[in-house]
Amino acid sequence: MVKLTTQRQALLDIINASHRHWDADELARAMSDAGQSIGIATVYRGLAALESQGLIDSIQLADKKRYERADKAHHDHMVCTECGHIEEFSHQTIEQLQLAAAHEKGFTLTGHQLVMFGLCRQCAKGSES
Numbered sequence: 001m002v003k004l005t006t007q008r009q010a011l012l013d014i015i016n017a018s019h020r021h022w023d024a025d026e027l028a029r030a031m032s033d034a035g036q037s038i039g040i041a042t043v044y045r046g047l048a049a050l051e052s053q054g055l056i057d058s059i060q061l062a063d064k065k066r067y068e069r070a071d072k073a074h075h076d077h078m079v080c081t082e083c084g085h086i087e088e089f090s091h092q093t094i095e096q097l098q099l100a101a102a103h104e105k106g107f108t109l110t111g112h113q114l115v116m117f118g119l120c121r122q123c124a125k126g127s128e129s
């Protein structure tokens with residue numbers, strides 16, 4: 001087991017305590033709420049280290065990375081461009097088609113990320129009226 005600094009352990013604990021998808025600013029705020037004020041650069045370095053150790057996962061959105069716990073089953077994401085809501089999904093046919101597409105190109109797949117952008121149910125309702 002890798003030994004983590006107190007700050008990195010605190011970051012990991014916050015991420016593991018929920019199913020949220022955090023950005024670095026939110027984590028810096030949560031850290032200071034927990035009495036561990038650290039600079040944003042330290043948060044970024046800590047997140048990069050935790051991710052390279054496989055302790056957390058990230059998704060790359062248009063503007064920023066978001067981080068989530070690494071112990072969930074594989075899933076992909078839909079992101080609402082209006083309110084930022086993130087919906088997780090996993091669709092077997094899409095998974096299979098990605099494998100087939102990779103195979104066609106002679107590509108040995110080691111992983112993938114699929115992010116779909118649009119409006120969540122709430123925001124789509126709002127734009128109708």
Ligand SMILES: [Zn+2]
Nearest residue numbers: 080083120123
């Ligand atoms: Zn929305």
Ligand SMILES: [Zn+2]
Nearest residue numbers: 021068075088
């Ligand atoms: Zn997720």
